[in-house]
Amino acid sequence: MERSEQASPPLSPAYSQPPAPALAPPPPPPSPAAGFLLPVPPGLEVGLRLMAASTNLAEGVVKEAAAEEHPRVLEPGAAPFGNFPHYSRFHPPEQRVRLLPPELLRRLFPPQSPETRPILGLDVGCNSGDLSVALYKHFLSLHDGETCSDASRELRLLCCDIDPVLVERAEKECPFPDALTFITLDFMNQRTRTVLLNSFLSQFGRSVFDIGFCMSITMWIHLNHGDHGLWEFLAHLSSLCHYLLVEPQPWKCYRAAARRLRKLGLHDFDHFHSLAIRGDMANQIVQILTQDHGMELVCSFGNTSWDRSLLLFRAKQTTETYPIPESLIEEGKEMNRLRFWRQ
Numbered sequence: 001m002e003r004s005e006q007a008s009p010p011l012s013p014a015y016s017q018p019p020a021p022a023l024a025p026p027p028p029p030p031s032p033a034a035g036f037l038l039p040v041p042p043g044l045e046v047g048l049r050l051m052a053a054s055t056n057l058a059e060g061v062v063k064e065a066a067a068e069e070h071p072r073v074l075e076p077g078a079a080p081f082g083n084f085p086h087y088s089r090f091h092p093p094e095q096r097v098r099l100l101p102p103e104l105l106r107r108l109f110p111p112q113s114p115e116t117r118p119i120l121g122l123d124v125g126c127n128s129g130d131l132s133v134a135l136y137k138h139f140l141s142l143h144d145g146e147t148c149s150d151a152s153r154e155l156r157l158l159c160c161d162i163d164p165v166l167v168e169r170a171e172k173e174c175p176f177p178d179a180l181t182f183i184t185l186d187f188m189n190q191r192t193r194t195v196l197l198n199s200f201l202s203q204f205g206r207s208v209f210d211i212g213f214c215m216s217i218t219m220w221i222h223l224n225h226g227d228h229g230l231w232e233f234l235a236h237l238s239s240l241c242h243y244l245l246v247e248p249q250p251w252k253c254y255r256a257a258a259r260r261l262r263k264l265g266l267h268d269f270d271h272f273h274s275l276a277i278r279g280d281m282a283n284q285i286v287q288i289l290t291q292d293h294g295m296e297l298v299c300s301f302g303n304t305s306w307d308r309s310l311l312l313f314r315a316k317q318t319t320e321t322y323p324i325p326e327s328l329i330e331e332g333k334e335m336n337r338l339r340f341w342r343q
Contacts, residue, residue, distance in 0.1 A: 080261065080269070082125060082220035083163035091306060093134035096215065096247065099301045099310050105139045105155065108243060109210055118156045120201070122209040122241060124187055125217035126159035129170030132180055135213065158200045158209075160185035188225055188233065197240065212241035216308065218285060219249035223257065226271040231288060238293040242318040246289075246311045247304070248282045282309045289313050 079085075101107075109119050126132045136157060137143075157180045161167050164184040171182045185196055201207060214237060222230040237244055258272050277284050289295040294316050301310040 080220075080266075081162050081224060082127075082217060083161065083166055084127065085166070086128075091216070091304075093131040095304045095306070096131065096310065097134050097138040099304070100135075100138065100245075102138055102141050105211065116154065118154060118204065119211070120204060120206060120209045121155065121157045122197070122212040123157055123159040124212065124214050124237070125220070126161045126167075126170060126182065127163075128166045129159060129174055129180070129182060131215060132157055132159040132170070132182075132213075133174060133176065136176060136180060155179060156204070157181070158183070158197070160187065160196075162186050187236070188221065188229065193236070208239075209241045211243040211245065212237050213245050215245075215247045216249055218246065218281070219253055219257065222275065222277070223254065223269040223272055227275055227277045229271075230277060231292070234285065234288050235293050238289060238295050238313075238315065242315050243298075244289070244295065244313040244315075246285060246313065247308050248285045248311070249308065251278055251281055254278070254281075282311065286311065 105119050111117070121135075123132045123135070136155060139155060159170065159180055159182045161170075161182075161184065167182050167184045171177075174180050174182065181200065183196055185192060187193055201209070218230060218233070221233045225233070254272065254275075258268055261268060277288075286297055290297055290313075295313040296316055298312045298314050301312065303309050
């Protein structure tokens with residue numbers, strides 16, 4: 001992972017009218033979905049239901065967390081959950097997607113029948129949606145301003161963030177509302193997570209996502225929830241996705257985040273000084289996912305210009321259902337972009 005009409009003020013006594021005869025109470029105001037004069041497309045209808053549910057379940061949690069110690073200000077250092085207002089300005093989405101083969105998802109999930117079965121993706125920590133949109137366009141080979149009427153049948157993304165302001169911006173600016181659904185969600189809230197994710201998956205008769213995207217979010221989970229919180233976060237993701245693409249922040253980013261918070265006179269992260277999982281964070285996350293959570297590291301797609309690895313994992317039980325194509329492996333070796341990690 002709201003607006004109500006204000007009642008008109010009462011007339012002053014000088015303008016009071018004689019009491020009107022009693023009338024039947026007016027009908028309740030229409031729900032947001034009922035305000036549409038045209039039929040709501042199925043994809044948009046799913047999104048509306050999820051957005052309404054996410055508002056009821058997650059908004060209170062987010063507001064309480066934001067109001068406790070960390071007021072919402074525009075300085076990057078005052079974004080204790082990674083909810084930077086203009087994140088894509090200093091970490092452009094293009095720097096990430098250029099490392100990924102455009103045909104990656106089509107090769108990982110080839111059609112198994114003439115009837116198109118959409119690939120379902122989960123983007124955790126989507127911020128204002130710039131990277132979510134860039135990934136969608138990249139994997140469908142869409143250029144700026146180009147749309148595809150059948151695109152939502154190929155790929156559907158559920159994008160979540162803890163900040164309702166960023167989610168609202170993502171909804172307003174998304175050029176593919178039928179294919180990308182944005183919701184407010186504190187992913188570490190088990191009750192909210194279960195309700196919202198299952199609600200989305202049930203629309204397609206699924207119990208898990210085909211692929212999850214965890215792009216520069218692990219540090220914020222780690223700093224706010226500690227070592228066990230990071231372990232649990234990765235456990236949840238690995239149980240929800242056949243494949244998982246992770247971009248871990250290196251340890252130097254932890255120090256920089258804590259330093260920015262101190263410079264602004266805000267309290268330090270509660271867990272920063274007590275973290276035992278530290279050092280080479282990419283390798284630490286590889287170890288947790290492979291040794292504790294039943295995933296295997298397929299490959300690394302190289303590093304971004306800000307020195308973060310893009311690591312692709314696969315659930316071991318997915319091997320027979322969705323084997324990674326040998327052609328992708330060989331092509332990656334030739335391009336010197338696909339590097340295998342040797343344990």
